[in-house]
Structure formats: structure tokens, C-alpha cells
Amino acid sequence: MPDADDYLALLNPEQKAAVIQEGAPLLILAGAGSGKTRVITTKIAYLIGRKQVQPYSILAVTFTKKAAKEMQDRAVALEPLAANAQIRTFHSFGSWFLRKYAEEAGIDKNFTVYDDDDMATLVSKAVPALSRQEAAKAAHRIALAKDFCLTPDSKNLVDIESSPDFPEIYAAYEKRLRSTGNVDFGDLILLPVLVLNDREQIRMQMHYRFRVIMVDEYQDSNVAQFKLLQALSGAEENAGVYVCVVGDDDQSIYRFRGAEVQNILTFQQNFPGTELIRLERNYRSTGCILAAADRIVSNNENRLGKTLRAERGNGNPPVLVFLPTQDDEAAFCAELIMKAYKKGCPYHDWAILYRTNAQSLEFETEFLHRKIPYTVVGSLKFYEREEIKDILAFLALIANPRDEIAFRRIVNKPAHGIGEKTQDTVVEYMKDHAGTAGGGELRSGLIAACRECAKSMSKKAQRGLTDFVSVIDDLTVYFDSAAAGKLSVFIEKTAERSGLLEYHSSQDEISGTQRAANIQELINSAVLYPCTRQGLTDFLDAIELDREIEIPGKEHDADTVTLITIHNTKGLEFSRVIITGLENGIFPRQDKTGSDLEEERRLFYVGITRARDELYITSCSVRRLYGRTEYMQPSQFLLEAGKDVFRILGTPPSTYGNDTFPAALHDGEPRKTAGDSLSALWCSGTRLYHDDWGYGQIIKTGYTSGEYVITVQFENGTCRQFMPQYQAHSLMIIHE
């Protein structure tokens, strides 16, 4: 039996107060790196071990499966009984709830979850007048509406989309979606809210079941999730459910996806009597890094306010590096990393952060060239790949034969001569007969419809449909007879019998892709699931609700540099971080004002606070953008932070503070374009630092066969020539 005092003794006073607090709602404002996961997990252990709270009556929700798993593992390490606590993502809770109350929610118990892409397809089927692009946009708005807990008849729908057609489109989509029996992501939250608000009985059952509710990363919850929490807590009917939320308003970065910072800012009003505890001791970053982070975020108006204190000394100031172009930026990063590597710093200590995925390209090219191993996080999602979606569609159709989207995706793949017209006929037939034909017809849904429709069709379509049905039939027979086997074997069978494996293998040869291997990866990931209906739904759920789970070839022990968008770094930390592209228009992105600009600022804050020991920030004066060469200005965030928090390398553009541009402008060479800014940057008198030779000064400049050449006199006596155009990365201009 673990002794609670052991783990309480590890906490600082605020953390301990947060763990033992009871009797009123609790809001924990946990700054970056302040040990919030430790607090939540300790609290779970404490409630079970010390307060005799039943583990299964604790519900802890997070946003990602990874976070849920980490929380579960750490809680179990402190208190084995925590294995029975419900530690889930919001969406997996919704899924659990909806399978339990499928009937009340008006959906199929075997539902699968449609993603954004499926939504767009469904919109275009529901409203054929829309172009593909319009449908995608409408789908996006519908998703957003659901995040805000708005139904097609909600008045506030205009706040999401002012187009007068929108409510109609949304309603048509809903109708179509309900006819498939499936749900979309928004429904996983919205439908439980509707059911709970509607059915007192069910609400009471939930209050009886869950006595403690904790929410992690509360700053990223949306309105629907807030309403779900409200319903589950029964705050308005004195259900006596204990609520504890943890978050950091300064790290709210998902507004564009419906996250509502207001949720955390107004928590105290919505849950009267709330106690507030701040965790402000930062155990991750050095003081200098935190100082820069604080300077940035202090420029935001809309925040609860908190000041992080460094627990591990000041360290070195963040280095702000001004570079001529994005190529120099990539070279600078590579050089920095290689230099450190030679001194024994592993690659995995490093992360390169950028605002948009497209920016990863320059680094990939450069690193490939220099043989620096790297891992790009998150750009191409496994589950979004065509071959994976194809196989999953087959499985989804077997799980739920009314799944129109899955049906359309694979009925003619590989091609059997079943065009869109034929598909429409089958889908219409199913919809017309589903309600009247009794249970049998309903159960076999689109497959039965295929059989029926085939009778009255052209030879070609008839043949195609018969082929398709026989594939499904074979697989169904196999599925039913293999209940003792593994699901992975069934998926393998599906991949073969459907012809999809062969189809995608041949694609591999044409375009050198890895599709067959990806399919194999999918098959492997199902080995632990039984070949039963339950196993199948569980597997599909796991895939749909945890899209990070399948990252093929991602060896965790590989020593690589991480390339990642700042959004994706939430919850991560690295010893050394380089945040790139700090230029107006890139970061913050253009057109950001007001609260959008505040969110960009928070994003910068998140990026900075990922760094444990060293932080570098780069800003280029020229960047190729959409095929154009753009002259960039340093990010306004750099000015807001103030110069004193950084150590500055390279030459800041004149717009960065009051610095005058180097005298080099008069050095004899005309400054025509940015390409020629070489002579401006690398002019006589400029002080430099070189990796091998140390400090020095440019004593002569000139051109040799068209290339700009500088001569540098180093303090150690060496005198060398360089071509800054190619060697800028090994030479750093000292500004101070």
C-alpha cells in the first residue's frame, strides 16, 4: 500500500494545496513547466488512497490520447487503484457515452466517426449545388458551429457564418448524417450535451456515477465542452460533484478550432465559490528564458495574470539572430546543431520550431544535405493517407452498412465500372427502404441495396455491384467465422480480397510511395484486437479518436532533431530550441489584430517556454514567399520583448530599434537588391566570430570572379578570406 505522505512530500506548498483542496470547485492556473501533471495525478492518487473516493467515480479528461495515457500511467504509479479511474480524452468520453445512449441520441450503436474530409463529402452529397470547395468550407463551419454548441436552428449561427443559406445547409447535412447512423467529431461532444440536458434521468445517472471531474488543458476547451462539464457537474442542481480544472490562459492557442479562452477566464463566475490556486514555480526553463517569455505575454490584455519564477537559476539569455535569407537561417541552424554535436550534444536535444508546416522544407533540404538526422512531426498524418482511409472505409462499412461515405469511397476502388450515378441510385434506394423494410433490411443497409439495385441495371454496373457484394460477403463470412482470431488477420484478408493492397502496391511502383508498407503498419496495429464486432468498433474508435497513434517508422530512441510547428509542441520540452521565422507576416501571421494577435503572442510564449537550457530565435530580412522575394521586417514581438532580454547576433535591420545601418553602405559597391545586401552586411570594420578562428574583424572587401569576398583578421593572428554568400553560417556578425 503506497503511503500518501510519500508523494505529498514531493510537492511544493502550492502544489500540495491544490492536491488536498476540497469542498469547492477548483481552478488551478498552472504555468508552463510548473508540474501540473504531477498535481493532477497526485490528486487522483490522493482521493483514492486518502479520501476513499471510488476510482471508477473519478473522471479525468484531457485533449489528447497521449496526455490521457501519461496521466493514467503516472497516477497508477502512485496508486495502483487509479487503473480503474476514467481517464480519457473528451472525445473518447463522448464516444463511450454515445455508445451507451445511442438510442437516445438517435444514432447507430455501431457508429463510426467522420472526419473533416468525410464531412465535406457528406455536405456535397446533401447539397449537390455546392462546389467541392464550398462544401469543404461549409463543413468547416458546421464543425465550428458544433464546437460552439449550435444546432441548425440556433439563432447565434450567424456569428459563425452569416450566409443566409448556411442554416439550411447545416440542416441538410445533419439529416443526411443521421441517415447514416454515424457521427462527426463535433457530435461526440454536442450529442451528449443535448442528451444530458434533455434527459434528467440520464443526467442523474451520470451524477451518481461520476463524483469527481477533472479537466486538463482547460484553456483549450470549447463551448460545447464547457456545457458538457456543466451538465456532468450538475453545478446548477447541487449534484455535489467535485470539479477541478487545470490550465494556463497564456497557453490557449486553439481559438481557430473553437477553443474559448473565455471558459478559463470566466470559470470563477460560472462555478461560484471557486478557489483559485496558481502554480508559478517553473522547473523547466532557465530564468533568462522565462524572462523573455514573460515580456512577450505581458503585452496581452486579456489574461488572468501570473508570473513564472525559475527554480533552476538564470542560465544564458536567449540568442536573437538576424540573418539575410531563409537559406542562411537553415544553414545557421544546421551549423549550430553540428557544432554542438561535435561537442557531445545529441541531436535529440534540439527542436526547430516554425509557425507553418511549409517552413519545414528549407530545414529538411539543408539537413538532408548535411546529413543531420531529423524527424518532421505532424505534417503528414498517417490516418489521412489515401490507402489507410480506403482500408478503414471497408472496415467501417462492415461495422455499419449504412455508412454512405465509406461505401462511396471503396465501392469502385479498384475501379469496377461503378460510377457516381450508380452510387447515387444505391444510396437513394437504401434511404427509401431503410425505414420500411424491417430489421433485416436495415441491418444489411447498402449491401442489400446493392443486391436489389443490381437487378435493374446495365450489364456493366450489374457486374461491378455483384463483384463488390461478393467481396463484402466473403469478408463477412470470414469475419463471422473468425471470432477467435485476431483482427489484424481479418484486416490483412480485407486488404487482399478487396484488391486494395494490390492496387496500392502498383501505385507504389509508379510513384515510389510507401502505401503497401503503410497498410502493413495498419494491419500490425490491430494485433491486439479480437476479430469480433466489439473488437472492430474498438479498433475503429481507437484509430478515429487517436490519430497520433500510428506513426510508422517513428523510432522513439532515434537520435534526431525535431522539426515541428509551434502548435504541435504543446506539452513538449527540449533542451535547446530554435524558433524560426520571427518576421511580421510570418509570425505573427499577417492580418492578425486584436484577440487574434493576442493568440499569436501566446503561441510565441508557448514556443519559448518549451526550452529548458538554450533558446535561439531567428529572423530573416528576405524570404521567398509564394514564389516571390519578400523583404521582411522583424516580428513586432521582438520589439515588444525589448532588446535587453536577448543576446543579439547578426545585424539587426534599421527597423529594429535605433541602430544605424553599417557604414558599409558607402563601401563603394552599390546596394541594389537584397542579393547585394552582402556588401552592406559584410563590410570593413564589422566584428565577427568564427567557429574555428574565434573573434576577428573584416579588413578588406571586394569581388573575385563575380563573388563577394571578405578578408578577416582574427585576434589569434590568422588572416583568412571568406565568401559570405556561401560561408555565412560559419561566421557570425557580432553586433554589440
Place this chain on the structure above:
DNA sequence: CCCGTCGTTATTTTT
């Protein structure tokens, strides 16, 4: 049905 060409358009995306 497949493949090539032309024109358009460029965030962030836990689930």
C-alpha cells in the same frame, strides 16, 4: 477510366 496539362492558391489543426 487514366493520364497529362493548365490554372489557382497558398495558417495553425489535440479529436
Place this chain on the structure above:
DNA sequence: TAACGACGGG
């Protein structure tokens, strides 16, 4: 610049 969708010919 590049990548992707729309369209038309084989």
C-alpha cells in the same frame, strides 16, 4: 515556388 484540383483527350 509547389502542390493540388479541374478539365479534356486518348
